[in-house]
Amino acid sequence: MTTTLFRASTRQRTALLSIVVVALLGLVLAIPGGRGNAASxxxxxxxxxxxxxxxxxxxxxxxxxxxxxxxxxxxxxYTGSGQQFQLPGPVLCVASGARVTVVLHNRLPxxxxxxxxxxxxVTADGLPAEPQLDPGGNLVSLTPAAPATSGTVTxxxxxxxxxxxxxxxxxxxxxxxxxxxxxxxxxxxxxxxxKANDRADSAFDTGREFLLVLSEIDPALHSAVERxxxxxxxxxxxxxxxxNGRSMPDTLAPNxxxxxxxQPYGALVHLEPFQPGDRPALIRYLNAGSVxxxxxxHGNNETVITRDGAPMVDxxxxxxxxxxxxxxxxxxxxxxxxxxxxQEYQDIPGKQIPADxxxxxxxxxxxxxxxxxxxxxxxxxxxxxxxxxPGIVQNNECGEYYHVAHSHALDQATNxxxxxxxxxxxxxxxxxxxxxxx
Amino acid sequence: xxxxxGALHQVTRRGLLLGAAGTAAYxxxxxxxxxxxxxxxxxxxxxxxxxxxxxxxxxxxxSMAANAxHTSFWPDTLAPSxxxxxxxxxxxxxxxxxxxxxxxxxxxxxSAPILAFDEYDAAKNNDVRLTxxxxxxxxxxxxxxxxxxxxxGFVNAIPLFDGVPELSISVPIGRQFTYYYRPxxxxxxxxxxxxxxVEHVQMGMTGVIYVRPRQNGTNPxxxxxxxxxxxxxxxxxxxxxxxxxxxxxxxSEVWAEAHYRDAHIQTTDWTDYAPSFWLLNGRSYPDTxxxxxxxxxxxxxxxxxxxxxxxxxRLRYQPISSLIQANSGExxxxxxxxxxxxxxxxxxxxxxxxxxxxxxxxxVNAGGVTHYLSGDSAEIGPGESRxxxxxxxxxxxxxxxxxxxxxxxxxxxxxxxxxxxQLTQIRVHPSGTLPVQPIDAPNS
Numbered sequence: 038m039t040t041t042l043f044r045a046s047t048r049q050r051t052a053l054l055s056i057v058v059v060a061l062l063g064l065v066l067a068i069p070g071g072r073g074n075a076a077s078x079x080x081x082x083x084x085x086x087x088x089x090x091x092x093x094x095x096x097x098x099x100x101x102x103x104x105x106x107x108x109x110x111x112x113x114x115y116t117g118s119g120q121q122f123q124l125p126g127p128v129l130c131v132a133s134g135a136r137v138t139v140v141l142h143n144r145l146p147x148x149x150x151x152x153x154x155x156x157x158x159v160t161a162d163g164l165p166a167e168p169q170l171d172p173g174g175n176l177v178s179l180t181p182a183a184p185a186t187s188g189t190v191t192x193x194x195x196x197x198x199x200x201x202x203x204x205x206x207x208x209x210x211x212x213x214x215x216x217x218x219x220x221x222x223x224x225x226x227x228x229x230x231x232k233a234n235d236r237a238d239s240a241f242d243t244g245r246e247f248l249l250v251l252s253e254i255d256p257a258l259h260s261a262v263e264r265x266x267x268x269x270x271x272x273x274x275x276x277x278x279x280x281n282g283r284s285m286p287d288t289l290a291p292n293x294x295x296x297x298x299x300q301p302y303g304a305l306v307h308l309e310p311f312q313p314g315d316r317p318a319l320i321r322y323l324n325a326g327s328v329x330x331x332x333x334x335h336g337n338n339e340t341v342i343t344r345d346g347a348p349m350v351d352x353x354x355x356x357x358x359x360x361x362x363x364x365x366x367x368x369x370x371x372x373x374x375x376x377x378x379x380q381e382y383q384d385i386p387g388k389q390i391p392a393d394x395x396x397x398x399x400x401x402x403x404x405x406x407x408x409x410x411x412x413x414x415x416x417x418x419x420x421x422x423x424x425x426x427p428g429i430v431q432n433n434e435c436g437e438y439y440h441v442a443h444s445h446a447l448d449q450a451t452n453x454x455x456x457x458x459x460x461x462x463x464x465x466x467x468x469x470x471x472x473x474x475x
Numbered sequence: 476x477x478x479x480x481g482a483l484h485q486v487t488r489r490g491l492l493l494g495a496a497g498t499a500a501y502x503x504x505x506x507x508x509x510x511x512x513x514x515x516x517x518x519x520x521x522x523x524x525x526x527x528x529x530x531x532x533x534x535x536x537x538s539m540a541a542n543a544x545h546t547s548f549w550p551d552t553l554a555p556s557x558x559x560x561x562x563x564x565x566x567x568x569x570x571x572x573x574x575x576x577x578x579x580x581x582x583x584x585x586s587a588p589i590l591a592f593d594e595y596d597a598a599k600n601n602d603v604r605l606t607x608x609x610x611x612x613x614x615x616x617x618x619x620x621x622x623x624x625x626x627x628g629f630v631n632a633i634p635l636f637d638g639v640p641e642l643s644i645s646v647p648i649g650r651q652f653t654y655y656y657r658p659x660x661x662x663x664x665x666x667x668x669x670x671x672x673v674e675h676v677q678m679g680m681t682g683v684i685y686v687r688p689r690q691n692g693t694n695p696x697x698x699x700x701x702x703x704x705x706x707x708x709x710x711x712x713x714x715x716x717x718x719x720x721x722x723x724x725x726x727s728e729v730w731a732e733a734h735y736r737d738a739h740i741q742t743t744d745w746t747d748y749a750p751s752f753w754l755l756n757g758r759s760y761p762d763t764x765x766x767x768x769x770x771x772x773x774x775x776x777x778x779x780x781x782x783x784x785x786x787x788x789r790l791r792y793q794p795i796s797s798l799i800q801a802n803s804g805e806x807x808x809x810x811x812x813x814x815x816x817x818x819x820x821x822x823x824x825x826x827x828x829x830x831x832x833x834x835x836x837x838x839v840n841a842g843g844v845t846h847y848l849s850g851d852s853a854e855i856g857p858g859e860s861r862x863x864x865x866x867x868x869x870x871x872x873x874x875x876x877x878x879x880x881x882x883x884x885x886x887x888x889x890x891x892x893x894x895x896x897q898l899t900q901i902r903v904h905p906s907g908t909l910p911v912q913p914i915d916a917p918n919s
Binding site for chain 2: 391
């Protein structure tokens with residue numbers, strides 16, 4: 038419901054102002070979080086951590102994330118060793134078949150571990166990574182854990198088939214998954230990192246590769262853990278729904294946004310109209326939560342090509358990929374899709390909207406609602422933006438299009454119940470060649 | 476509430492006239508626009524075949540299953556008899572004049588009208604225009620909510636016609652806007668308001684929309700035997716999606732507490748979502764098997780056309796039936812769309828179900844090999860659609876089967892012990908019993 042009082046979000050406006058400020062001062066501001074490598078300059082798209090030795094060192098640490106409604110929530114997460122807390126953990130990128138080493142340093146007050154679903158020959162400190170039983174035969178951890186506070190375990194595995202996977206804690210999983218101990222492992226084809234899987238038709242535009250890690254948070258649980266109080270896990274009730282650790286509209290902010298120091302990864306899907314000869318964009322959906330997230334990208338179907346590292350082929354090995362307008366991602370599952378964003382009205386002369394259809398005058402439309410819009414007040418891609426009513430912030434730069442992409446369990450598309458939030462991001466479609474530089 | 480009762484009175488008078496004198500009287504009703512299609516008012520509940528439609532968005536009152544236990548939130552104490560729950564919804568006002576459209580304020584229906592269009596054909600010049608009028612909320616004049624139409628799943632939508640307010644525009648109270656589409660892709664879709672979607676969708680602004688393929692009327696490869704209709708869900712090229720009768724189902728849930736709060740000027744934390752009713756086409760069992768109705772009819776049984784569903788005024792604004800009927804040997808298409816926030820698994824005992832499409836895309840691989848899914852159920856998540864075909868089994872006497880949500884926790888009304896929720900009947904008759912289903916009359 039909308040009352041005559043606008044539900045203006047001061048924080049939202051501040052964030053947008055900050056984008057401008059960062060854009061102006063970006064060159065002189067220090068990169069936050071000590072992530073001073075080349076990747077930190079990547080404003081948009083998936084940010085990979087990779088190295089020739091396929092060796093990574095992660096710390097399990099505590100920190101705080103912020104939500105668009107101004108809440109600050111205690112959380113746990115994996116981060117690069119010696120670096121500050123972040124959610125989700127760093128994106129580890131490796132080649133299929135590679136032997137990968139991950140050293141875990143536990144700085145949390147209880148044992149923490151790492152599991153690598155979908156990978157093979159997993160070892161912990163050189164021994165097979167088996168479930169841990171106490172002397173009474175009770176399962177205490179899905180895999181060997183690093184002791185509390187200062188423990189270390191060295192895990193190794195052979196990277197599986199190309200695709201998108203989770204790494205996550207296998208200890209006290211009901212609590213630790215909720216608290217944020219998860220991250221993405223991206224396995225690329227050994228022969229060609231420009232393909233999503235081993236099939237030739239999975240080649241994608243490496244400049245347009247996006248990862249959407251989906252999860253949710255019950256702030257009451259997090260608060261109980263922070264205060265070291267008991268919590269009845271039967272009462273878990275998610276209030277925040279995240280993509281890459283952020284909720285809408287924070288999902289739109291660039292990677293490494295300074296005002297989100299613990300949530301370094303944006304989720305804006307940035308495209309241009311697809312033309313024959315182009316490679317499509319690749320979108321990797323990964324569910325780190327414990328319920329289904331029925332994710333709906335507006336405007337065009339996406340083509341599902343890989344699930345859980347398995348390419349979509351039939352028993353004869355023939356392409357069995359399929360189009361969907363709703364990407365349903367179950368707990369722990371991944372779905373990789375190709376997005377070929379098609380221009381509208383391809384068979385309409387001049388691609389003109391018929392003359393009897395008019396954009397209403399400003400007084401005959403609601404802009405927003407609220408204090409901002411992404412609509413250029415011009416129906417055409419790249420069209421000259423039209424006037425706005427006084428007091429409305431225009432987020433549109435050059436007549437580019439925006440489509441929303443969100444969970445269609447619409448209670449998940451909210452921030453603690455407030456709509457146009459939660460598990461939601463935007464697909465931005467620029468005119469071919471991108472917006473002109475101002 | 477005085478204002479609303481006045482509106483009811485007004486419509487009732489006109490509806491009575493309609494019922495008494497039929498379409499001719501409607502065309503002559505003072506103020507009706509010359510050239511407007513007079514059949515609209517008496518159309519078999521749901522369907523639209525013209526390529527231009529006019530929908531109105533407003534609020535109103537409906538009735539949930541009478542066998543549900545009473546709670547603090549249901550039946551709503553504000554509800555005028557014989558209704559019991561507050562909703563938002565769309566109404567088909569195609570062909571009505573301005574006064575007629577305005578008179579529908581406060582008279583929303585759930586589910587929204589089923590909309591059916593033919594695939595684009597340059598020779599027919601049948602682009603789709605959906606005009607939306609926002610009539611405001613009669614019970615909540617303090618709210619200034621806009622409304623939109625989002626054709627969920629439409630490929631190649633541009634933002635202006637995609638209906639997401641923040642990324643395009645929404646329609647203010649007292650205004651209208653026309654959405655424009657070129658329907659290239661046959662299949663089963665859904666539409667809903669995207670303004671503050673978690674609320675407006677839950678409040679009832681949801682409906683099925685589908686596009687019929689150009690293959691209709693042809694018999695590719697002579698695959699369809701004599702005696703069957705040349706109707707198809709998709710351009711399959713081999714007749715494999717042929718059907719004789721079709722039934723659309725909007726699957727949704729109702730959280731009665733949120734509906735009560737909206738009527739009583741309270742706010743809702745949508746993350747507390749805990750539905751109390753599970754609906755097919757805006758009704759739960761046993762109301763699902765009651766027949767179609769016409770919201771414009773003021774009487775139980777007019778001399779011609781449709782009146783209240785099953786003669787029950789309480790279902791007047793829930794006009795779409797979910798009762799499935801077929802003759803032995805006929806192929807029946809179920810168009811399923813889920814705009815609830817939970818997964819549902821529609822199951823049928825004794826009759827195999829074949830899923831031929833998901834999300835309006837036929838299940839076929841790049842080499843043209845079909846991958847239809849056979850089983851006794853069809854799982855459908857929030858925001859998804861399924862096209863499911865079954866063949867009515869051979870019977871010598873009329874025989875009833877059940878189609879229901881296998882999530883048994885959803886097979887009740889308001890937590891009661893009697894069967895309810897997303898359950899309906901399939902009534903199979905001996906061959907030749909039922910006449911041909913008109914192509915413009917799904918769910919009949």
